Amino acid sequence: MGISWFMFIFIILSTSFDPTLSARSNSNFIKKTCKNTKYYDLCVSSLKSDASSPKADTKDLALIMVKVGMTNATATNSYISSQILSVTNDTVMKKVMKECADKYGSAYDAFQKSVEDLSAEMYDYAYMDVMAAADYPNACHNSFKRYPSMIYPQELALREDGLKHICDVVMGIIDALLT
Template sequence: MGFSWFLLLFIILASFNPTLSAHGNSDLIQKTCKNTQYYDLCVSLLKSDNSSAKADTKGLALIMVKLGMANATATNSYLSFKMTSTTNDTLMKKVMKECADKYASANDALQNSVQDLSDEVYDYAYIHVMAAADYPNACHDAFKRYPGLVYPHELAIREDGLKRICDVILGIIDTLGF
């Protein structure tokens, strides 16, 4: 499962930044990522973004937030597409709609954290990122409420990806003096 979600995330990343680079402020990236739960993910994602070369620690957090927003937006789009194109099951459509709304809320929470980071209000940024990481749980729980519905594997991969990105962001915020 680990490789699958990383591949999915890489594809999403490539679509937003077609000129992936192995460069970046390597020392700062490595130092910053050592404070996160997913060091390898943190380093690879930050090094893949050209703007990381000139970023400070707060800038690295903002880059990760943008990646989280890309994940949440892509998952919302995926769910919206699945909802309209692949099923006539009203219950499944209802749950997918609920999940799409949760991922939209995750995106909104991450967007709020951008302003908080910019204003150096790190405690609020932390809270917003924690909320963004929790919204996929509500989606997963929606599937659990209906015993006949199976939580799609693709959605589980996307959920895991967003949670890991949020965990990295939280680790970076911790280094900013929260």
């Protein structure tokens, strides 16, 4: 009698488990988490595009977004570095572009530090690191302002905004961890 009861429970449990239910409920969790951020659509699309998000908790979602920020900072650093090569004769422009590349490298480092802080559950420090990452593109923009004859490239302005938006999303998620 005990074995048949066990088999009955096993059959009920195994047939009632729907893996899509878990994914759907985590999709709702992602949406709920993203409602606390400044850029809801960016948050949802970024998190849903990551294969590890269906099993993620709030800290994992923050880590996923930090990695999005790291990717963005690296791509922008690479973009700027490639632009330095095309500015052959303008030494001032090369200098400013080098400063900008360095700033995006520093943004990457700040994100890397925030990964360590999130992993150690030191959320205030992670938040501060992400704030720093958000400010580095500002320093790049300010490098151009020191030379009134230079125009801040539209592509850099778009990338700056993108990184700042990612940082705002990460900070919104970390806020949820702090409460």
